[in-house]
Amino acid sequence: MVSFIPVLAHSDFSFSNLPWAAVRWSDGSIHLATRIGDRVLSLKALRAAGKLASWPELDLETFNRFIDRGPEAWSAVRAELIEAYREGSSWEHDSKRALCECDWQDAPAVLPVSIGDYSDFYASRQHATNVGMMFRDPENALLPNWLHLPVGYHGRSSTISVSGTDVVRPNGQRKGPNDPTPVFGPSVKMDFELEVGIILRGGPTDASWISVEKAEEHIFGFVLFNDWSARDVQQWEYVPLGPFLGKNFASTMSPWIVSYEALQNSRCAGEAQEAPLPLPYLQQNRSSSHWNIELEVALATPDGQETVVSRSNSSNLYWSFAQQIAHHSINGCIIRSGDLMASGTISGNDPDSLGSMLELSWNGSKPLALHDGSSRTFLEDGDTVVLRGRAQNGGRIGFGECRAALLPAKRWQK
Amino acid sequence: MVSFIPVLAHSDFSFSNLPWAAVRWSDGSIHLATRIGDRVLSLKALRAAGKLASWPELDLETFNRFIDRGPEAWSAVRAELIEAYREGSSWEHDSKRALCECDWQDAPAVLPVSIGDYSDFYASRQHATNVGMMFRDPENALLPNWLHLPVGYHGRSSTISVSGTDVVRPNGQRKGPNDPTPVFGPSVKMDFELEVGIILRGGPTDASWISVEKAEEHIFGFVLFNDWSARDVQQWEYVPLGPFLGKNFASTMSPWIVSYEALQNSRCAGEAQEAPLPLPYLQQNRSSSHWNIELEVALATPDGQETVVSRSNSSNLYWSFAQQIAHHSINGCIIRSGDLMASGTISGNDPDSLGSMLELSWNGSKPLALHDGSSRTFLEDGDTVVLRGRAQNGGRIGFGECRAALLPAKRWQK
Numbered sequence: 001m002v003s004f005i006p007v008l009a010h011s012d013f014s015f016s017n018l019p020w021a022a023v024r025w026s027d028g029s030i031h032l033a034t035r036i037g038d039r040v041l042s043l044k045a046l047r048a049a050g051k052l053a054s055w056p057e058l059d060l061e062t063f064n065r066f067i068d069r070g071p072e073a074w075s076a077v078r079a080e081l082i083e084a085y086r087e088g089s090s091w092e093h094d095s096k097r098a099l100c101e102c103d104w105q106d107a108p109a110v111l112p113v114s115i116g117d118y119s120d121f122y123a124s125r126q127h128a129t130n131v132g133m134m135f136r137d138p139e140n141a142l143l144p145n146w147l148h149l150p151v152g153y154h155g156r157s158s159t160i161s162v163s164g165t166d167v168v169r170p171n172g173q174r175k176g177p178n179d180p181t182p183v184f185g186p187s188v189k190m191d192f193e194l195e196v197g198i199i200l201r202g203g204p205t206d207a208s209w210i211s212v213e214k215a216e217e218h219i220f221g222f223v224l225f226n227d228w229s230a231r232d233v234q235q236w237e238y239v240p241l242g243p244f245l246g247k248n249f250a251s252t253m254s255p256w257i258v259s260y261e262a263l264q265n266s267r268c269a270g271e272a273q274e275a276p277l278p279l280p281y282l283q284q285n286r287s288s289s290h291w292n293i294e295l296e297v298a299l300a301t302p303d304g305q306e307t308v309v310s311r312s313n314s315s316n317l318y319w320s321f322a323q324q325i326a327h328h329s330i331n332g333c334i335i336r337s338g339d340l341m342a343s344g345t346i347s348g349n350d351p352d353s354l355g356s357m358l359e360l361s362w363n364g365s366k367p368l369a370l371h372d373g374s375s376r377t378f379l380e381d382g383d384t385v386v387l388r389g390r391a392q393n394g395g396r397i398g399f400g401e402c403r404a405a406l407l408p409a410k411r412w413q414k
Numbered sequence: 415m416v417s418f419i420p421v422l423a424h425s426d427f428s429f430s431n432l433p434w435a436a437v438r439w440s441d442g443s444i445h446l447a448t449r450i451g452d453r454v455l456s457l458k459a460l461r462a463a464g465k466l467a468s469w470p471e472l473d474l475e476t477f478n479r480f481i482d483r484g485p486e487a488w489s490a491v492r493a494e495l496i497e498a499y500r501e502g503s504s505w506e507h508d509s510k511r512a513l514c515e516c517d518w519q520d521a522p523a524v525l526p527v528s529i530g531d532y533s534d535f536y537a538s539r540q541h542a543t544n545v546g547m548m549f550r551d552p553e554n555a556l557l558p559n560w561l562h563l564p565v566g567y568h569g570r571s572s573t574i575s576v577s578g579t580d581v582v583r584p585n586g587q588r589k590g591p592n593d594p595t596p597v598f599g600p601s602v603k604m605d606f607e608l609e610v611g612i613i614l615r616g617g618p619t620d621a622s623w624i625s626v627e628k629a630e631e632h633i634f635g636f637v638l639f640n641d642w643s644a645r646d647v648q649q650w651e652y653v654p655l656g657p658f659l660g661k662n663f664a665s666t667m668s669p670w671i672v673s674y675e676a677l678q679n680s681r682c683a684g685e686a687q688e689a690p691l692p693l694p695y696l697q698q699n700r701s702s703s704h705w706n707i708e709l710e711v712a713l714a715t716p717d718g719q720e721t722v723v724s725r726s727n728s729s730n731l732y733w734s735f736a737q738q739i740a741h742h743s744i745n746g747c748i749i750r751s752g753d754l755m756a757s758g759t760i761s762g763n764d765p766d767s768l769g770s771m772l773e774l775s776w777n778g779s780k781p782l783a784l785h786d787g788s789s790r791t792f793l794e795d796g797d798t799v800v801l802r803g804r805a806q807n808g809g810r811i812g813f814g815e816c817r818a819a820l821l822p823a824k825r826w827q828k
Binding site for chain 1: 530559562569570582585587598655659690693694745746750826828
């Protein structure tokens with residue numbers, strides 16, 4: 001299917017994509033939107049023009065209430081958009097059409113959902129193994145629970161921002177093995193984490209659970225997610241209750257939520273789970289439990305020059321998204337529409353497929369050479385981190401950039 | 415100061431208290447409210463009757479927007495309420511007054527704030543020591559970071575409910591030291607945690623922080639908080655990212671938020687912090703850094719018979735609430751109005767001042783005798799846990815009960 005709106009071959013936003021975002025429209029208000037090529041389409045304006053009449057939730061500033069409507073509604077809206085924007089549609093020449101579109105550069109994105117709770121998993125075996133080797137025991141890098149359950153923890157919703165929002169290097173406590181007492185100051189081990197997140201539809205509220213078989217019915221869509229980390233702060237604080245200030249200062253989310261439906265032709269198998277076999281509530285046919293989303297991390301130095309420092313793939317997760325959802329809700333924990341679950345850092349087996357500076361520089365021992373001639377162990381002020389991701393479905397199904405610059409720490413004074 | 419509404423000597427709701435809650439009013443809608451003795455006063459109805467004219471935020475269903483107005487607003491509303499309800503006020507005989515009041519039993523409470531993010535600390539030294547002795551190393555029970563920073567983690571907002579909401583025993587994975595592989599089923603180590611929480615006013619959003627000196631300006635008020643815990647689930651899952659499904663199935667909050675101002679005559683000193691001295695951003699004059707709030711936990715068996723199993727005090731915290739806030743925000747983490755920070759289990763030095771069954775029964779090795787003739791190591795289905803707390807300020811300043819019953823687990827099936 002082709003749209004009358006032109007789409008360049010390298011565009012993330014083919015006509016099969018039709019992702020979701022919230023944007024600041026020309027009148028200054030927030031509109032929910034989709035995109036074809038370089039054109040952003042306001043769903044609110046389309047409704048004012050007589051389209052999408054059954055979905056008043058699309059007039060709101062976030063997708064939360066629309067997500068409540070469920071997969072059939074999401075699919076129906078996509079079908080209406082395809083019908084309106086396909087080649088040959090009468091809408092192409094409708095006088096009201098111009099009011100519904102603008103160039104993507106004129107519609108800056110804001111957060112598309114109100115995120116009630118954000119949880120972060122640790123679902124890549126290679127990442128968990130690498131961290132275990134560096135910080136705990138190289139001989140027993142994976143902790144005993146790791147192959148039995150998708151380890152996860154709760155993160156901070158208040159500091160999740162959309163691509164383009166600067167991140168400030170945090171102050172905090174750290175204590176290296178040679179420091180007699182902890183020291184205070186800006187983190188000296190600033191890192192990114194390459195993750196994929198899912199935006200969820202709410203689940204039961206009666207202390208029951210979402211089964212692994214039905215879990216994907218709760219995936220509204222996918223985002224790229226940079227879980228910024230201050231490794232030195234994290235390492236000192238994290239026992240016994242987990243990461244806190246080393247993570248909760250900032251996370252960056254891609255502006256576009258790629259819908260579950262758009263990625264249906266990009267399914268792939270997941271790694272077998274036989275030794276050990278998970279408990280029954282986590283058992284899942286692995287033949288199409290994963291997604292083939294190509295991922296990359298680019299590091300741009302202050303001069304704007306980019307070096308791609310990692311190429312990974314969401315198929316590198318050991319625990320699937322369905323398993324993450326099933327595990328998260330097995331105890332009756334309530335999932336609300338708009339909640340975010342992120343995968344944890346997605347690292348592959350190759351040295352250039354690692355999803356964090358911690359792993360790429362092996363905790364600072366192996367500097368990375370960048371195209372501007374400099375090198376990095378961790379991030380420096382003025383660096384910009386860009387995550388990109390794409391699948392194929394006829395055309396390219398991409399997320400746009402998940403981009404943020406790192407600014408210098410604020411100077412603490414009493 | 416005395417009100418024309420009678421207050422019995424043992425009432426939690428003396429005229430000095432004037433706590434905040436949201437209740438379901440006789441017309442079915444949610445009203446923000448306060449309370450004197452057994453009478454609930456609707457702030458929305460008072461506004462309709464011409465009182466509290468400057469505070470339209472009190473017409474809403476949560477306090478979040480009113481909290482944004484800041485301490486002077488909170489204090490001004492208290493002063494207006496005292497003026498209207500003091501003995502001798504003309505309001506006593508005003509015909510509109512009856513529309514603004516009802517008996518507390520006719521106004522069931524709902525959650526008084528929309529909680530964006532909930533964080534839980536671990537601020538009682540005795541509790542952290544006890545847990546460290548049981549699960550890690552009795553000789554080095556406190557981990558190296560504990561005396562340097564208030565250890566905390568993020569919890570789940572979606573499953574915080576108000577007193578009176580039943581809790582269902584969660585299913586989950588556990589693996590004891592003698593189990594060859596993890597087993598699945600209802601938790602067999604159900605526990606409460608006696609905590610005090612604070613409801614916060616939002617802080618800076620520009621990556622700066624709230625200083626320890628100004629931290630208390632961000633405390634709207636205090637609640638009792640039961641951080642229900644499934645110890646067996648928690649123990650198996652918690653490395654390395656902290657508690658998750660062992661906690662996030664339910665937390666119970668007292669209906670009444672006791673205001674910061676009402677507790678100003680209940681300040682007390684905190685334990686000295688000299689070995690080690692905290693870093694400067696956490697240093698605080700300890701002479702009145704804490705609150706003297708008497709706490710108790712009662713366990714009611716299914717026949718309704720109560721046994722008080724613990725008596726503690728919020729002064730048993732090592733890290734003050736101001737230190738918790740200052741630490742939480744030192745990295746630029748954004749605090750929003752309505753956010754909740756809880757203290758962690760508040761245990762004292764005496765054997766009957768421990769704030770969890772885990773500690774009271776020493777992980778199941780010392781059963782507790784109850785008044786109905788039965789005994790407990792952990793909680794049984796049908797048990798009800800009631801937290802109570804009170805300070806004195808002329809009359810009693812209490813929270814009402816933080817009460818919830820434990821129901822049997824739902825039966826999992828594929």
